[in-house]
Amino acid sequence: MERQPVSCGENPRQYRARILIFLPGVVLLLFGLTVVCQGVATLDRLKIVEAERDRWQRPDDVAQALALHEGSVVVDLGSGAGYFALKLSRTVGSRGEVIAVDIRRLPLAFLRIRALLQRRWNLRIVRSEPNDPHLPLGSVDAILIANTYHELNNRRMILARAFQALRSGGRLVIVDRGPEEATEGDAAGGHHELPLAMAESDLLEAGFDLVSRAGRFIDRPPDEPWWLVAVRKP
Numbered sequence: 766m767e768r769q770p771v772s773c774g775e776n777p778r779q780y781r782a783r784i785l786i787f788l789p790g791v792v793l794l795l796f797g798l799t800v801v802c803q804g805v806a807t808l809d810r811l812k813i814v815e816a817e818r819d820r821w822q823r824p825d826d827v828a829q830a831l832a833l834h835e836g837s838v839v840v841d842l843g844s845g846a847g848y849f850a851l852k853l854s855r856t857v858g859s860r861g862e863v864i865a866v867d868i869r870r871l872p873l874a875f876l877r878i879r880a881l882l883q884r885r886w887n888l889r890i891v892r893s894e895p896n897d898p899h900l901p902l903g904s905v906d907a908i909l910i911a912n913t914y915h916e917l918n919n920r921r922m923i924l925a926r927a928f929q930a931l932r933s934g935g936r937l938v939i940v941d942r943g944p945e946e947a948t949e950g951d952a953a954g955g956h957h958e959l960p961l962a963m964a965e966s967d968l969l970e971a972g973f974d975l976v977s978r979a980g981r982f983i984d985r986p987p988d989e990p991w992w993l994v995a996v997r998k999p
């Protein structure tokens with residue numbers, strides 16, 4: 766007597782269709798896992814880099830220059846992944862607000878995740894345009910531009926927006942790297958170092974009053990020194 770082949774109830778066409786659905790699912794899952802792993806690795810790296818940065822960046826003195834208190838509204842313009850924004854969020858407390866502004870999506874995505882993980886509900890994240898940081902008008906107590914001023918393409922425009930955003934008496938603090946005085950060849954942009962004198966003259970031209978300046982706010986030879994300038998809106 767002839768034996769019948771055992772059937773599993775599925776014809777070859779159904780089997781192929783199942784594989785065609787299953788394979789993209791596996792690829793998608795692997796892709797998702799890779800993205801999550803890379804994200805976790807970046808978060809870990811940020812933690813290490815920032816702990817090292819705490820030893821020389823003087824974040825408490827930067828916050829002090831901003832004259833913040835509980836309930837202040839402060840902008841971190843060019844926040845990146847939020848080294849300063851997360852610290853300032855603690856300084857201004859739950860009644861205050863930190864508006865973290867950047868033109869790039871990726872660092873802002875990491876800041877969003879870190880803010881969630883650290884339960885910082887007073888952090889507002891804004892993706893801005895290169896010449897418009899999308900700031901509220903006349904209501905901000907302080908603005909920080911840290912390690913970012915040298916990257917701005919249209920500094921005059923950004924300073925005008927910052928001026929409009931601040932309340933009267935509000936502070937703007939810029940921290941960046943470069944010599945105290947401008948030398949020949951220090952064009953208005955391009956490279957990483959920017960002289961303090963150049964920023965100071967931009968700020969006075971924009972209508973701010975000088976509060977304080979430190980040409981060697983951070984001095985770590987052989988690197989260029991970091992300077993800090995604090996101004997206020999009259």
Ligand SMILES: C[S@@+](CC[C@H](N)C(=O)[O-])C[C@H]1O[C@@H](n2cnc3c(N)ncnc32)[C@H](O)[C@@H]1O
Pocket residue numbers: 842843844845846847848849866867868869872893894895896898910911912913916917918
């Ligand atoms: C070197 S990072 C500094 C980040 C952060 N302030 C810190 O100290 O860790 C400079 C940041 O400025 C941002 N940036 C550059 N031009 C900008 C602009 N016109 N408006 C807002 N952010 C800007 C960049 O996307 C980048 O995240």
